[in-house]
Amino acid sequence: ETGVTQSPTHLIKTRGQQVTLRCSSQSGHNTVSWYQQALGQGPQFIFQYYREEENGRGNFPPRFSGLQFPNYSSELNVNALELDDSALYLCASSPPTGQNTEAFFGQGTRLTVV
Amino acid sequence: QKEVEQDPGPLSVPEGAIVSLNCTYSNSAFQYFMWYRQYSRKGPELLMYTYSSGNKEDGRFTAQVDKSSKYISLFIRDSQPSDSATYLCAMSGPSGGSYIPTFGRGTSLIVHP
Numbered sequence: 205e206t207g208v209t210q211s212p213t214h215l216i217k218t219r220g221q222q223v224t225l226r227c228s229s230q231s232g233h234n235t236v237s238w239y240q241q242a243l244g245q246g247p248q249f250i251f252q253y254y255r256e257e258e259n260g261r262g263n264f265p266p267r268f269s270g271l272q273f274p275n276y277s278s279e280l281n282v283n284a285l286e287l288d289d290s291a292l293y294l295c296a297s298s299p300p301t302g303q304n305t306e307a308f309f310g311q312g313t314r315l316t317v318v
Numbered sequence: 319q320k321e322v323e324q325d326p327g328p329l330s331v332p333e334g335a336i337v338s339l340n341c342t343y344s345n346s347a348f349q350y351f352m353w354y355r356q357y358s359r360k361g362p363e364l365l366m367y368t369y370s371s372g373n374k375e376d377g378r379f380t381a382q383v384d385k386s387s388k389y390i391s392l393f394i395r396d397s398q399p400s401d402s403a404t405y406l407c408a409m410s411g412p413s414g415g416s417y418i419p420t421f422g423r424g425t426s427l428i429v430h431p
Contacts, residue, residue, distance in 0.1 A: 208361075235417075244326065246421030247362065248408050260416040294361050304410055304417045305350045305369075309361030 210298050210310035217285050219318050225280040225313045227295030235298040237307065238270060241303055242291045252304075283313075290317045300305040319401050324407055324422030333431050337394040341407035341422045344388065348409040351383050352419065353392045356404045365392070365405075397429045 209228045209240070217223050229236050235254045239247035249262035253272035267283040282289060292314050296307040324341045331337055339353075341410040354362035368374045369387045380393040390409070394401055401405055410417040 207379070210337060239421075244423065245424045246324070246408075248324075249418050252416065252418065260414070260418050262418070289339060295359075303365045303421055307419065308364065309351075309354075310358075311361045 205315035208308050208310035209294060210293075210295050210313050212313060213311065214314045217315065219285055219287060219317055221285050222283045223279065223285060225282075225293050225295075225315070225317065227278045227280070227297075227310060229276045229278065229295075230300060230308050233297035233308070234300050235304070236277050236315070237296045237298070237304070238278070238280045239294040239296065240264075240289075240291045241294055241312070247294055250280070257292055281282060287317050287318045289314060319344060321420050322407065322409060322422040325348065325425055326423055327337045328426040328428055331397055333399060333429055335396060335397050335429070337397050337401070337427060337429075339392040339394075339407075339425050339427070341390050342388055343390075343409055343420075345409075345411065345420070346385075346388070347413070348416065348420075349412035351381070351390050352408040352410075353379075354406040354408060354421075356406055356424065358403075359424075362406055363424055367396050372385045379412060394427075397427075399429050399431055400430050402427055 237252040238250040241247045252260040292312040342364040352367040353365045356362040370396040378395045380389045406424045410419045
């Protein structure tokens with residue numbers, strides 16, 4: 205059984221650029237969530253995908269978008285990057301229990317916007 | 319006021335001490351309460367979760383939930399230097415058919431030999 209893997213691990217982008225982050229979910233998990241974790245803060249929920257459909261979204265602007273693929277892997281896209289987007293982006297996958305009580309996180313992608 | 323409040327610490331204790339980590343919350347709809355451990359430069363790792371009020375024990379870890387006070391705790395017995403990490407509480411309840419966890423900001427724990 206493989207865990208949640210994210211790529212890349214580190215990324216530096218310039219303000220105004222676009223970025224795509226990738227996540228492979230744990231085997232058997234059909235729900236993927238994305239979080240933004242600023243330094244010294246807890247993870248903030250961005251959105252969640254279940255069976256390729258977005259079924260929950262946090263307080264993030266539309267320039268944050270995502271996809272889930274038939275194999276349950278996922279992408280997070282951020283357009284028009286801003287300096288405040290610099291953070292650790294975490295992907296978590298969950299088994300089909302519905303309550304998100306057992307979320308398994310990847311190691312994260314550290315995004316720096318300059 | 320944030321939905322979930324957690325003291326960032328750092329909390330420094332000697333090896334072998336009993337550690338108490340706490341969170342308070344304001345949303346009475348929360349039903350599930352989780353504790354995660356996050357080492358530096360890593361993703362959070364689920365330690366345990368509980369449903370509604372009560373206690374749950376797993377090895378050296380005990381989670382307590384008091385819904386009447388909107389207060390949850392994680393106790394670590396016989397703490398070890400390897401327990402040094404940031405501990406995040408998270409909680410969720412039904413919202414539009416989904417259960418979206420809300421996290422505290424984490425408490426930094428340092429266990430010194």
